[in-house]
Amino acid sequence: MRFWGGIDVGSLSADAVIIDEEGRLLGHAILPTGRDSREAGSRAYAGALEAAGLTPGDVVRVYSTGYSRARVREAEGAKTEIACHARGAHALYPDVGTIIDIGGQDSKAIQVGKGGRVLNFVMNDKCAAGTGRFLEVMAGALETPLDHLDELAAQSTETLTISSICTVFAESEVVSLISQGKKPADIAMAVSRAIARRTVGLATRVGVSGRVVMTGGVAKNRAVVDLLAEILGAPVDVPDEPQIVGALGAALFARDERG
Amino acid sequence: MYDPFHEVLSDVRGTILKQARALDRPVIGVMPAYFPLELVYASGGFPVQLWGNRLAPSRADAYLQSYCCSVARSAMELELAGGADMVRGYAFTSLCDTLVNLREVYRRVVDKPTVELSIPVTQTAEARRNYLSSGLDKVNRGLQEMAGGRMTPESLAEASELYGRVRALQRRLYALRLERAGLVSNLDFYAVLKAGSFLGPEYYAKLLSDLLEKLDSMDPPEDSGPRLLLSGLVYDPLELHRILDRLGVRVVQDDFANGWRTVSKETLAVENLVEGVARYLFGPAPCCCLYNPENDRHDYLVDHARKAGADGVLFWYLKFCEPDAFDRPQLMKRLTDEGIPSSVVELELSMQNFDAIGTRLSAFCEMLEG
Numbered sequence A: 001m002r003f004w005g006g007i008d009v010g011s012l013s014a015d016a017v018i019i020d021e022e023g024r025l026l027g028h029a030i031l032p033t034g035r036d037s038r039e040a041g042s043r044a045y046a047g048a049l050e051a052a053g054l055t056p057g058d059v060v061r062v063y064s065t066g067y068s069r070a071r072v073r074e075a076e077g078a079k080t081e082i083a084c085h086a087r088g089a090h091a092l093y094p095d096v097g098t099i100i101d102i103g104g105q106d107s108k109a110i111q112v113g114k115g116g117r118v119l120n121f122v123m124n125d126k127c128a129a130g131t132g133r134f135l136e137v138m139a140g141a142l143e144t145p146l147d148h149l150d151e152l153a154a155q156s157t158e159t160l161t162i163s164s165i166c167t168v169f170a171e172s173e174v175v176s177l178i179s180q181g182k183k184p185a186d187i188a189m190a191v192s193r194a195i196a197r198r199t200v201g202l203a204t205r206v207g208v209s210g211r212v213v214m215t216g217g218v219a220k221n222r223a224v225v226d227l228l229a230e231i232l233g234a235p236v237d238v239p240d241e242p243q244i245v246g247a248l249g250a251a252l253f254a255r256d257e258r259g
Numbered sequence B: 001m002y003d004p005f006h007e008v009l010s011d012v013r014g015t016i017l018k019q020a021r022a023l024d025r026p027v028i029g030v031m032p033a034y035f036p037l038e039l040v041y042a043s044g045g046f047p048v049q050l051w052g053n054r055l056a057p058s059r060a061d062a063y064l065q066s067y068c069c070s071v072a073r074s075a076m077e078l079e080l081a082g083g084a085d086m087v088r089g090y091a092f093t094s095l096c097d098t099l100v101n102l103r104e105v106y107r108r109v110v111d112k113p114t115v116e117l118s119i120p121v122t123q124t125a126e127a128r129r130n131y132l133s134s135g136l137d138k139v140n141r142g143l144q145e146m147a148g149g150r151m152t153p154e155s156l157a158e159a160s161e162l163y164g165r166v167r168a169l170q171r172r173l174y175a176l177r178l179e180r181a182g183l184v185s186n187l188d189f190y191a192v193l194k195a196g197s198f199l200g201p202e203y204y205a206k207l208l209s210d211l212l213e214k215l216d217s218m219d220p221p222e223d224s225g226p227r228l229l230l231s232g233l234v235y236d237p238l239e240l241h242r243i244l245d246r247l248g249v250r251v252v253q254d255d256f257a258n259g260w261r262t263v264s265k266e267t268l269a270v271e272n273l274v275e276g277v278a279r280y281l282f283g284p285a286p287c288c289c290l291y292n293p294e295n296d297r298h299d300y301l302v303d304h305a306r307k308a309g310a311d312g313v314l315f316w317y318l319k320f321c322e323p324d325a326f327d328r329p330q331l332m333k334r335l336t337d338e339g340i341p342s343s344v345v346e347l348e349l350s351m352q353n354f355d356a357i358g359t360r361l362s363a364f365c366e367m368l369e370g
């Protein structure tokens, strides 16, 4: 058997996967990136190997992607997150037309054509608004763990609005809503809606068509995904593990390279 | 081979001072864009083109709104910080609202003379001439007062010949880049162009012809990355060309206001100066800042990209440049309709971190390479 690896070192998480000849996922790992992105990539890769029950010697080739793709020690090749998310999402959903990827510090909308080819893309990488970082700051202000934010939002009964786009100003809006005695559930919902609205703006710029798939860490937040589907007026699919789609794409590129 | 040009850029101030001394002419700062340098030179001045710099704004913020582009902002910063002390006066065109306002701010804040060449916004060539004939004399008088020389038919003819020669040489460099894509790196190419902003025309023409002579016998490397056409106001920041080089991108043509839009201009006809300046301003390349119903930017850009055999068009957008931003969505749509992929990067002259833009550019390249 031959195996291939993909390592996605983003600003917040380092994700790695191991696949086989058929592109089947054998193991993965997700770790915080921390200060040393090179180390984080290696650790994630070791984690994925362990999960797959393999050793580095079993792997034919590794590709990297993500913000720190050039710094990954194990990688023989690199591709951008855009190409890798498209490739990975296409492998999971062959009829995907639009990908929305919201990571830690950026968000992207990608239009995908046949074979997972990128037709067009837009990126927001200039501002934390509408990114995972935004959610983290708001979860902090609400003193709620990030992965509980959507459960909290599910209990919302009153519609509140966060009007600031800027993360810093939005945080003070949240703080002021808390001090006005507004329910945390309603605030959590308002925060999710703020992200969803920003994201729809991004997606509309690239044009939404075909099946919509959401990737990246923020896709783990059900509230954001549901709101996104509601505003777009189209269902939004989320892979079982949205955070490793980029790494999966990288592994597929590694597999497709001849030799 | 490119050292003389890079050296100019690593010491712009020293270069300008040295050139001004050698030419024995006062330095006149020429603001973007399309001010015929010939007029400045014929009035006895040494025109230096100021297309902004990498200074981070601080003092200029006291006078300019936050939605002012970094070209205008950094030019003013340079002046206020004392970096333009050798500039005796400024020549503006009414290129965009920002520059029109900037000149007004200069008139109040900066103790140096200025002139403004008003670019006509009219329907016909005749109306354009009428409009220019009323303002050109005043501009020329202002230039002569500033530079302290006299504009004569002879001085005009000399200036026209010199700058016409410079642009003709630059066009040869453009042609060479197109024919032998990859021969000149993107960084070197734009360094060569940019160096000309700070050099006397004769000296620069000599450097250019020496370079062209060397390049003539050289072959480009084997085919590599995608062929791009770049479109925007200003080809800075040069750092971005380094990234394009690293990605193996071969820029084969451009549509920059200080690139091809200026370089393509024919020798200024000086026998009938009004007619000559009118033709200089409006031909041959269209611009987002020039109103010319007879020269459609959409058709032009498609044609320009096709002729260059470009795989894609990259819009090089300087944040807050309104005229450029206004045209872009339609231009991009037209390119898409014509099957020419395009993308956009948003820039500021003083930017320091290019990581995110690097990702955007490589994703665009991956897209082009399919």
Ligand SMILES: Nc1ncnc2c1ncn2[C@@H]1O[C@H](COP(=O)(O)OP(=O)(O)O)[C@@H](O)[C@H]1O
Residues within 6 Å of the ligand: A009, A010, A011, A012, A013, A014, A066, A102, A103, A104, A105, A106, A131, A132, A133, A135, A136, A146, A147, A148, A215, A216, A217, A218, A219, A220, A221, A243
């Ligand atoms: N359970 C969760 N619920 C909501 N958001 C999450 C969850 N887990 C992670 N995230 C968000 O995902 C972001 C990281 O996403 P990821 O795609 O890994 O980013 P990157 O690739 O940029 O490092 C974090 O900023 C965080 O806000």
Ligand code: SF4
Residues within 6 Å of the ligand: B032, B069, B070, B071, B072, B095, B096, B097, B098, B099, B233, B289, B318, B320, B321, B322, B323, B324
């Ligand atoms: S970049 Fe745009 S807004 Fe700025 S001076 Fe040039 S034309 Fe005017």
